[in-house]
Amino acid sequence: QKGSDGKYTVTLIPGDGIGPEISESVKAIYSAANVPISWEEVSVTPILKGGKTVIPDVAIQSVRKNTVALKGPLATPSQYPDIRLTRAQTDNGDAVGKGHISLNLTLRRTFNLFANVRPCASIKGFKTPYDDVNTVLIRENTEGEYSGIEHEVVDGVVQSIKLITWEASERVARYAFHHAQASGRKRVTAVHKANIMKMSDGMFLSACRQVAKDFPGITYDEDLLDRVCLQITQNPLPYADRVMVMPNLYGDILSDMCAGLIGGLGLTPSGNIGRDASIFEAVHGSAPDIAGKGLANPTALLLSSLMMLRHMNLNDYASKIEKAALTTIAEGKTITGDLGGKSSTKEYTAAIIEKLGKA
Ligand code: ATP
Numbered sequence: 001q002k003g004s005d006g007k008y009t010v011t012l013i014p015g016d017g018i019g020p021e022i023s024e025s026v027k028a029i030y031s032a033a034n035v036p037i038s039w040e041e042v043s044v045t046p047i048l049k050g051g052k053t054v055i056p057d058v059a060i061q062s063v064r065k066n067t068v069a070l071k072g073p074l075a076t077p078s079q080y081p082d083i084r085l086t087r088a089q090t091d092n093g094d095a096v097g098k099g100h101i102s103l104n105l106t107l108r109r110t111f112n113l114f115a116n117v118r119p120c121a122s123i124k125g126f127k128t129p130y131d132d133v134n135t136v137l138i139r140e141n142t143e144g145e146y147s148g149i150e151h152e153v154v155d156g157v158v159q160s161i162k163l164i165t166w167e168a169s170e171r172v173a174r175y176a177f178h179h180a181q182a183s184g185r186k187r188v189t190a191v192h193k194a195n196i197m198k199m200s201d202g203m204f205l206s207a208c209r210q211v212a213k214d215f216p217g218i219t220y221d222e223d224l225l226d227r228v229c230l231q232i233t234q235n236p237l238p239y240a241d242r243v244m245v246m247p248n249l250y251g252d253i254l255s256d257m258c259a260g261l262i263g264g265l266g267l268t269p270s271g272n273i274g275r276d277a278s279i280f281e282a283v284h285g286s287a288p289d290i291a292g293k294g295l296a297n298p299t300a301l302l303l304s305s306l307m308m309l310r311h312m313n314l315n316d317y318a319s320k321i322e323k324a325a326l327t328t329i330a331e332g333k334t335i336t337g338d339l340g341g342k343s344s345t346k347e348y349t350a351a352i353i354e355k356l357g358k359a
């Protein structure tokens with residue numbers, strides 16, 4: 001929604017680790033490009049409420065009101081409990097899994113962010129093993145292997161439940177077809193392991209097939225996850241014509257593989273599309289190893305913000321900034337360490353801003 005100043009208010013969640021540094025960079029580029037956006041900055045650092053850690057209400061309210069947000073990485077404790085040890089310590093064993101629930105998951109659930117869109121395109125002039133990667137992957141974002149339902153059956157036996165619902169499968173499939181249509185891609189490929197997970201992935205496929213009937217202009221097919229990995233790494237070009245759609249975990253893994261093909265996590269954006277809001281974020285994490293050193297590559301967050309601008313129909317601003325960033329990378333003089341350069345986040349940002357001035 002446009003405010004009285006002619007600007008759109010967007011929630012900005014700078015995040016943890018390198019989050020504040022890369023957010024600064026995006027803000028600087030946006031003000032240099034005169035993008036009509038005013039940022040409403042909120043923190044999602046969990047607070048204690050009624051004995052539980054929750055995301056502060058102001059953050060939730062801000063995203064709910066603005067319906068669009070740009071988000072830096074949030075650190076999720078990556079330690080998992082040693083289940084035998086924990087049980088020994090607590091006598092009833094139910095301490096396991098009661099810890100910190102992932103903030104990313106909380107945001108996804110709060111705003112029904114059902115589809116995660118992850119494009120990966122080779123950057124012209126930036127040398128990687130392939131120069132023709134152009135994949136778009138849509139990951140189911142709410143269930144599957146991420147249902148969070150795990151328990152110990154008996155000593156030494158743990159069960160983790162992969163939950164697939166018709167509703168969520170149909171919803172993400174429909175979004176994939178819409179996305180294909182809107183972006184001029186002629187094919188949707190459902191990626192699966194229904195040969196092994198016959199019922200769960202099987203139903204995911206049934207939902208995709210049913211939705212496909214509503215889109216006669218788009219070819220629909222299916223392929224096994226392992227085969228897709230093999231084929232993309234041998235020749236990514238055939239995948240440039242389509243949108244791939246898949247259950248949660250497969251999308252997590254396959255998108256990192258595609259990111260590797262174009263130069264790594266510093267370059268890959270994503271958008272979480274939801275019923276109540278859409279949140280755009282880099283695929284990478286908080287990179288604690290380089291946080292605070294001014295070395296982070298802000299490109300992934302910047303490209304995520306450009307997906308956001310296009311989502312808001314601010315296409316001209318998006319194209320202008322994209323061109324400035326991609327030429328800066330292609331020239332290779334002022335790029336960050338992860339891309340093989342020597343420049344700081346600030347120097348790279350300044351180089352992009354200089355290009356904007358010349359455009
Ligand atoms: P988290 O737990 O938040 O996911 P992590 O330790 O898994 O953190 P990632 O952020 O996923 O770290 O990054 C993995 C590796 O890639 C790290 O070595 C990190 O420094 C590097 N990396 C990730 N993002 C960037 C970036 N934007 N610029 C430069 N290097 C990055």
Ligand code: MG
Pocket residue numbers: 284285286
């Ligand atoms: Mg990580």
